[in-house]
Amino acid sequence: MTVTAAPRRREVRTNRPPLLAIIVAGIAITFFAAPLVGLLLRAPWGNLWDELSTPETVDALKLSLVCSLSATALSVGFGVPLAWVLARQEFPGRRLARAIVMLPMVLPPVVGGVALFLAFGRRGFIGQELDRWFGFTLPYTTLGVIVAETFVAMPFFVVTVEAALRSVDRRYEEAAATLGSGRITTFRRVTLPLIGPSLVAGAALSWARALGEFGATITFAGNLPGKTQTMPLAIFLEFENGNTDGAIALSLVLVLVSVTVLVGLRDRWLRA
Amino acid sequence: MLDAVLDVQRGRLHLDAVAIEAAAGTTIAIVGPNGAGKTTVLQILAGLVALDTGHVTLDDVVLDDPQHGRWCDPEARSVGVVFQELLLFPHLSVLENVAFGPRSRGHRRSDARKCATEWLGRLDVADLAGDRPRALSGGQAQRVAIARALATEPRLLLLDEPLSALDASTRPSLRRDLVRHLETFPGVAVVVTHDPVEAMALADHIVVLEDGRVTQTGDCDELRERPRSDYVAEFVGVNLYRGTADADGLVLANGAHLVGGHGTLRGDALAVVHPRAVALHRSRPDGTPRNVWAGTVRHVDPEGDRVRVHVDAPVPVTAEITASSLAELGLGAGMPVWASVKATEVTVFEA
Numbered sequence: 001m002t003v004t005a006a007p008r009r010r011e012v013r014t015n016r017p018p019l020l021a022i023i024v025a026g027i028a029i030t031f032f033a034a035p036l037v038g039l040l041l042r043a044p045w046g047n048l049w050d051e052l053s054t055p056e057t058v059d060a061l062k063l064s065l066v067c068s069l070s071a072t073a074l075s076v077g078f079g080v081p082l083a084w085v086l087a088r089q090e091f092p093g094r095r096l097a098r099a100i101v102m103l104p105m106v107l108p109p110v111v112g113g114v115a116l117f118l119a120f121g122r123r124g125f126i127g128q129e130l131d132r133w134f135g136f137t138l139p140y141t142t143l144g145v146i147v148a149e150t151f152v153a154m155p156f157f158v159v160t161v162e163a164a165l166r167s168v169d170r171r172y173e174e175a176a177a178t179l180g181s182g183r184i185t186t187f188r189r190v191t192l193p194l195i196g197p198s199l200v201a202g203a204a205l206s207w208a209r210a211l212g213e214f215g216a217t218i219t220f221a222g223n224l225p226g227k228t229q230t231m232p233l234a235i236f237l238e239f240e241n242g243n244t245d246g247a248i249a250l251s252l253v254l255v256l257v258s259v260t261v262l263v264g265l266r267d268r269w270l271r272a
Numbered sequence: 273m274l275d276a277v278l279d280v281q282r283g284r285l286h287l288d289a290v291a292i293e294a295a296a297g298t299t300i301a302i303v304g305p306n307g308a309g310k311t312t313v314l315q316i317l318a319g320l321v322a323l324d325t326g327h328v329t330l331d332d333v334v335l336d337d338p339q340h341g342r343w344c345d346p347e348a349r350s351v352g353v354v355f356q357e358l359l360l361f362p363h364l365s366v367l368e369n370v371a372f373g374p375r376s377r378g379h380r381r382s383d384a385r386k387c388a389t390e391w392l393g394r395l396d397v398a399d400l401a402g403d404r405p406r407a408l409s410g411g412q413a414q415r416v417a418i419a420r421a422l423a424t425e426p427r428l429l430l431l432d433e434p435l436s437a438l439d440a441s442t443r444p445s446l447r448r449d450l451v452r453h454l455e456t457f458p459g460v461a462v463v464v465t466h467d468p469v470e471a472m473a474l475a476d477h478i479v480v481l482e483d484g485r486v487t488q489t490g491d492c493d494e495l496r497e498r499p500r501s502d503y504v505a506e507f508v509g510v511n512l513y514r515g516t517a518d519a520d521g522l523v524l525a526n527g528a529h530l531v532g533g534h535g536t537l538r539g540d541a542l543a544v545v546h547p548r549a550v551a552l553h554r555s556r557p558d559g560t561p562r563n564v565w566a567g568t569v570r571h572v573d574p575e576g577d578r579v580r581v582h583v584d585a586p587v588p589v590t591a592e593i594t595a596s597s598l599a600e601l602g603l604g605a606g607m608p609v610w611a612s613v614k615a616t617e618v619t620v621f622e623a
Contacts, residue, residue: 174320175359177346179373180424189372193363 036255043252044245051249059226060234060250067142067230068210071149072157075206076199079157084187086158087165098162105155112151113219120147120220144221145228149213153206160202164195201265208261212254274428274460277326278316285309286484287316289326292462294477296331296427299454299461301475303468305503308481310464311356314430317462318353319346330428330460347376349428350459352421356432358413360405366392366416367401373424391419395449411442418450427459434463435470447473468507480504498621499544509580510544511589514623517541522620528586531562532618540623547580549617550591553610554601561612563587569607572598583611 044051051057085091086098104112120127120138131137138144168191176186192199214232221228223237231250239247278290287309294300302310315321317328319335327337330351335344352373360369370388375381392398395415405413414434421429434450435443451473454461465471471478472492480488480495480503488500492508499505505512515524517537522530530543551557557564567585579598581591589611593601603609 169359171355171357171359172361174318174346175353175355175361176372176376177320178318178349178351178353179376179420180347181372181376182347185376190361193361196363 039248039251039255042244043248047245048249048252051246052253054246056225056229057234057246057250060229060231061253063142063145063226063229064211064231067145067149068153068207068213070146071153071210071213072203072207074146074150075154075157075210076203079154079161079202079206080192080199083158083161083165087162101158102155104152105159109152109213109215109217110219111215113148113216116148116151116216116220120144139220140222140224140228142221142227145217145230148216148220149210152213152216153210156209157202157206160198160205161195164198164202165191168194204261204264208258211257273332274317274328274330274462276317276328278313278323278328279326280312280316280321280324282312282321285312287312288485290481290484290486292317292479294460294462296459297457298476299457299463299474301463301465301471301478302481303465303471303478303507304481305466307483309484310481311432313481314353314432314462314464317428317430318351319344319349350424350426351428351430352424352426354414354417354421354429354431354434356436356464358405358417358437360408360413360417360420362405364405365401366397366403366405366408369405369416370420370423373420377424387423388419391423392416394422394453395419409442410438411446414438414446415449418453422453422457429454429457429459429461431461431463433465436465436467450474466507468509471507480507496546497544497619498542500542505544509592510546511550513543513545513587515541515543517620521615521618524587526586528565530587530613530618530620532613532615533620537620537622541620542623543618543620545589545613545618547590547592549613550589551612552581552583552591552593552597552601552603553612556610557612562615563613563618565589565611567609567611569603569605569609571605572603581609583609585611589613 052061082101086094086101117139118124120130122128122131122137122139127138138147172190172194173186176190181189212232213230214236217228217230218233223229223233229237231254235247235250238250273296274292274294276292278287278292280287285307290309290313292300292313302313304310312321316323316336322343323336323338325338328335330349333344334340334342335349336342361372364372367385367388370391371384374384374387379387389398389401392401395418397412397415397419400408400412400416405416408416414437418434435447438446447470454474463470463474465474477491478489478495479486480501482501482503488495488504495504496508496510499508499510499512502512513522513524513530515522515530517533517539519535520529521532521535522541522543524530532543551561556566565585565587567583570582570584573580573582574595577595578592579595581593581598581603583589583591591611
């Protein structure tokens with residue numbers, strides 16, 4: 001083997017810390033860290049419990065939990081078959097279908113709320129049928145909150161699971177078939193366990209997104225305490241009304257949840 | 273009983289009327305160079321690849337027959353597969369891997385586990401039942417994969433390079449066990465391999481597949497005595513020559529003459545010389561051998577206590593001699609050498 005000196009010298013050059021980039025990166029990190037620090041500095045640590053145990057706050061917490069978990073359940077229930085169809089089935093318009101499913105990830109949530117209203121509102125083209133045949137309306141109800149949150153959160157589950165279904169080694173499914181396992185059994189006993197980590201990650205991601213949902217919820221379901229006022233809405237209201245302590249206390253709860261989800265997913269995202 | 277004629281085009285591979293027939297209780301080896309289509313044959317038999325034309329019939333049940341619109345899904349076939357990559361389910365224990373088949377075929381969970389335990393015992397890996405596949409050694413994983421394939425008691429067992437992934441120390445014992453299991457296996461077994469020892473140890477009948485075609489079938493002796501292609505000659509380890517037969521034997525393309533045979537054949541012919549029939553000498557040998565060539569040693573391959581010496585000569589030849597004769601002769605690559613073969617050791621046959 002002949003080793004020339006040239007590559008080594010080049011290596012030395014690339015190893016020299018790029019000062020400018022480090023400074024810019026430092027500014028950016030500060031930009032992300034500062035709001036968090038602000039929140040922690042101004043937190044009403046002394047009466048945090050009191051702030052969180054007012055009836056309105058407890059209602060908002062409970063409602064948020066119920067709605068976000070329901071939205072996650074719906075995302076999983078509909079998302080698994082949807083991801084499977086997108087990943088495994090060849091059909092005309094598949095790209096369009098995927099684009100439609102992914103749209104809420106980039107769509108401004110408030111636009112999503114307006115669009116939901118026009119479809120599922122009392123006068124919406126589907127909503128008026130729901131009203132006529134079943135006598136129920138979605139806007140300004142807890143069910144409406146769940147619909148809005150599912151609309152925004154499910155795409156996160158679907159992209160995660162679809163990617164997993166694409167990358168799973170299909171020969172395991174073939175092996176299962178040769179052992180006498182039908183399609184559905186194979187999916188349940190082989191495919192789903194193999195993509196288990198992605199299922200959990202997708203569900204956690206969509207849950208976090210549902211929990212923080214604001215724009216679509218307030219547009220589609222309004223801001224009725226105990227009925228449609230979830231935590232983000234309560235935070236906004238408290239903040240607007242000058243009750244900064246209450247807003248901060250609620251915000252801390254959401255920060256805690258977010259950090260927990262992030263730590264839970266660290267193997268997927270924070271592994272550098 | 274298996275009866276199949278396989279015709280399929282997959283990318284650049286074209287299986288061209290590959291016929292496979294085997295009676296229950298027999299084992300067939302499919303051998304051939306890489307890319308010949310061996311694994312595709314197994315995939316077709318297992319129902320993972322569909323035929324373009326032809327048919328697959330197992331025990332009078334038509335599994336695939338595109339002309340008559342017959343198709344049987346893999347899960348409905350009585351076929352067990354030991355994949356080359358094993359494909360043990362990583363999320364299931366060894367026991368659950370083996371119980372997967374019986375369970376999928378409708379047994380209750382407890383019965384499936386009992387059956388799995390029995391099969392693990394038969395393959396001497398009962399103590400690994402609780403382990404995950406990733407904790408197993410190569411030989412252990414191979415045994416579990418075989419147990420998993422056999423646990424459904426299939427009528428057709430397909431093994432894709434069942435021993436190739438193992439190291440030299442675990443291979444012989446597993447080969448012996450596999451021979452034992454195949455001897456008692458009531459259905460048809462098809463083994464894909466490129467290892468001659470494996471093919472000869474396991475199979476009653478060998479099908480040689482080259483570039484999507486069957487170039488030769490027969491048992492080991494037939495292949496050794498009458499190899500029809502360079503691949504087969506290499507596979508069984510004999511010298512094969514192509515040329516024109518005359519009264520004395522075979523004339524090669526370069527004009528060199530190989531003396532032997534009955535002298536009754538004319539036209540295109542093949543001749544075979546077993547490496548053990550080739551004698552090597554440092555100087556021109558006296559006496560009777562009719563075939564004597566001067567050449568140089570190209571290289572020397574040790575093979576157990578014997579060595580194979582490849583000699584470049586007008587008639588290139590491989591000799592197999594004992595390690596001690598090699599030492600006596602003091603031969604090494606690049607050295608001049610004389611090779612001789614008795615005329616009676618040369619078999620000439622029709623091409």
